[in-house]
Amino acid sequence: MQTLETARLRLRPWEPGDAGFVLDLYSRWDVQRFIGSTPRVMVDPAEATERINAWRTMDHPVHGVWAVEVKEAGTLAGTLLLKSIPASGPVPLQPSGDTEIGWHFHPGSWGRGYATEAAAAVLAYAFGHGLPAVVAVTNPANAASQRVCARIGLAHQGRTDRYYNATCELFGLQASGAERP
Ligand SMILES: CC(C)(COP(=O)(O)OP(=O)(O)OC[C@H]1O[C@@H](n2cnc3c(N)ncnc32)[C@H](O)[C@@H]1OP(=O)(O)O)[C@@H](O)C(=O)NCCC(=O)NCCS
16 A cells, blocks of 8 residues: 655554554544444454454555554554445445545544545545545534545535445545536
């Protein structure tokens, strides 16, 4: 997976030594409350290691899950995801064929524009590597994430039940920059 650089951030592959940060990040209700249809916090360190292993072994030419590092401090700030989004339907959910961009940041790094900066870089990377379109979905109450969508230029397309067996606000952009129909 390609490392990406922005003015303030390095987006790099996750490493086994990052498990402590992953547990700290995903054990917080503030981080998890809007993620998934039945949010829950991570409690088991083994789960953090499993998560990193899954991210490191994603088998796709363009998709990836990056660790976002603040270059100046050398500290981790969060996660940036570019991955297949599952369609609503019987469990286990099946791939929809669409690509989702997502962001999970540590509360200690909120309010600095890091999520927007990292997401803009991954969006440019996605289109630069041939993806035709990208979507983002948020819990309808997740205003902070909706602002990130708007800041990176994703168009709001209303509410949808199309993904994750959940009602979400849908945002999207096509590679041409045109809004999806
Ligand atoms: C969603 C989430 C990533 C948003 O984080 P965030 O810090 O609000 O987003 P940004 O990194 O874009 O920061 C933007 C804020 O930083 C401020 N900021 C400071 N310096 C900045 C800079 N150089 N550039 C841009 N914004 C800057 C902006 O004013 C903005 O504040 P505002 O939202 O009050 O207007 C964060 O709330 C989060 O991780 N939540 C938990 C996980 C989650 O819900 N993920 C989304 C699931 S759909």
